[in-house]
Amino acid sequence: MTPVSLLGTVTNIESGASPFVRVTRRPTRREKSGKIDLTPNQKNISAAFVDARQAALGLSAYPGKLPATLAEGYAVQDVSIARWPDVVGGWKIGLVPPAFRGSVGAERLVGPIFSDLIRGHVDGEVHTMPVFADGFAAIEAEFIFVLAEAVPVGTEITPELARRVAGKLHVGVEIASSPFPGINELGPICVVTDFGNNFGLIVGPEVTDWQSRSWSDMPASVTINGTRVGATTAASLPGGPIGALEFTLRLMQTRGIALEAGSHISTGAVTGVHEAHAADNSRVDFGPWGEIDLTLTALEPGWGRARLSAG
Numbered sequence: 001m002t003p004v005s006l007l008g009t010v011t012n013i014e015s016g017a018s019p020f021v022r023v024t025r026r027p028t029r030r031e032k033s034g035k036i037d038l039t040p041n042q043k044n045i046s047a048a049f050v051d052a053r054q055a056a057l058g059l060s061a062y063p064g065k066l067p068a069t070l071a072e073g074y075a076v077q078d079v080s081i082a083r084w085p086d087v088v089g090g091w092k093i094g095l096v097p098p099a100f101r102g103s104v105g106a107e108r109l110v111g112p113i114f115s116d117l118i119r120g121h122v123d124g125e126v127h128t129m130p131v132f133a134d135g136f137a138a139i140e141a142e143f144i145f146v147l148a149e150a151v152p153v154g155t156e157i158t159p160e161l162a163r164r165v166a167g168k169l170h171v172g173v174e175i176a177s178s179p180f181p182g183i184n185e186l187g188p189i190c191v192v193t194d195f196g197n198n199f200g201l202i203v204g205p206e207v208t209d210w211q212s213r214s215w216s217d218m219p220a221s222v223t224i225n226g227t228r229v230g231a232t233t234a235a236s237l238p239g240g241p242i243g244a245l246e247f248t249l250r251l252m253q254t255r256g257i258a259l260e261a262g263s264h265i266s267t268g269a270v271t272g273v274h275e276a277h278a279a280d281n282s283r284v285d286f287g288p289w290g291e292i293d294l295t296l297t298a299l300e301p302g303w304g305r306a307r308l309s310a311g
Contacts, residue, residue: 038079041065042072046080049194052179056299058134059180066189070104073192074255080195081112089115090144090264091252092174092198093244095237096188107238108247108268109188111196118264121172121204126293129200131177131278133298136184136197138176139282140269141220143234143241144203145169151249151259162246167261169210169241171220171286173294174266175200176273184273199299201266205289215240219287220270224280230271241267 038046041064048063067073081088090113096106119127131137148167155161177199183190184197191197207218214235221231234241244267252259276282278298285291 038075042067042076043079045193046076046083049179050080050083053132053195053199056132056301056303057179058132062180062182062186062190066186067193068189070106070109070189070192073189076193077111077195078255080193084114084195086114086116088112088263089118090201090266091248091259092142092196092201092266093248093268094188094191094196095268100187104188106188108244109192109196110248110251111192111194111198113198113201113264113266117175117198117200119200119202121202121292123205123290126295127173127202128297129175129202129294130299130303131175131199131276131296132179133278134181135179136177136181137199137276137278137296138197138269139222139224139274139276139284139294139296140174140176141222141230141271141284141286142172142174142201142266142268143169143207143218143220143237143270144172144201145241145245145265145267146203147259147261147263147265150261151252153253153256153258155249155253157246157249157253159242159246162242162249163211165249166242166245169207171204171207171218171284171289171292172266173202173204173282173284173292174198174269175202175296176269177299201264202292202294203264204286204292207289218289219285221285222271222274223283223285224274224276225282229274232271234270237268237270244268 045064052059091110094109145166146168149165176197178194178197216233216235218234222229278296280296283293
């Protein structure tokens with residue numbers, strides 16, 4: 001399979017010209033020296049997911065033997081990021097289901113959000129968000145930090161530093177989607193090896209003065225095809241969104257990844273992971289911070305070429 005080339009000048013494009021808004025972003029900076037050595041199995045996993053995503057194809061089975069640890073899964077993710085022809089604009093955070101936490105030794109996981117997959121929001125806009133029709137897709141209500149400061153490798157991470165660098169807080173929606181329909185059932189290591197199961201982020205209105213507000217005063221609910229499927233507040237995230245950010249800052253230090261100012265940190269599916277399908281209509285309601293409406297569509301083969309020609 002020949003991967004679809006997405007390389008080209010990264011520029012803003014007019015609304016409607018592409019499924020995604022192209023935004024200029026510096027690449028993720030990895031500051032640990034040395035080559036990442038993968039096993040043939042890990043290389044095959046990376047190649048299969050990257051190729052399937054670029055070709056908008058599904059994967060009927062996991063493409064190899066599941067790595068034994070999260071660290072081995074993140075090694076696959078690192079190489080896949082290097083192979084993907086776009087720069088990282090942020091990171092999504094996911095909660096590890098309780099049944100897996102003992103075996104993987106973590107409560108949360110992260111995956112990259114590529115710049116071309118980050119979309120802004122205008123009040124009243126209805127977003128059309130592509131997903132892998134033969135894979136997995138879900139809608140997730142999110143609280144999103146936009147970092148005010150860079151966090152280089154070698155930074156001592158403390159709760160105080162996390163609050164200082166957090167910058168602005170926005171409401172938003174993550175589109176979780178993967179070519180592999182069994183991604184969540186297989187567990188967090190599987191999720192990590194496929195970019196954290198991310199395929200889009202809508203950044204909605206800013207939550208002004210968030211540092212003086214209670215997390216319990218920030219509501220979120222998700223409705224799919226007229227049925228409410230989840231409702232809660234930002235307080236339902238362990239430690240709140242700031243706890244998720246602090247986790248990410250610490251993990252990036254371990255992985256040797258510097259975070260740039262302006263990076264988007266999507267702090268987790270606050271109401272849960274709500275599975276959806278192409279043609280489903282959703283509304284994510286954040287109370288005083290408004291609603292975000294969207295429709296899922298099937299990602300079309302050649303989507304990468306279409307983006308490039310539109311840019």
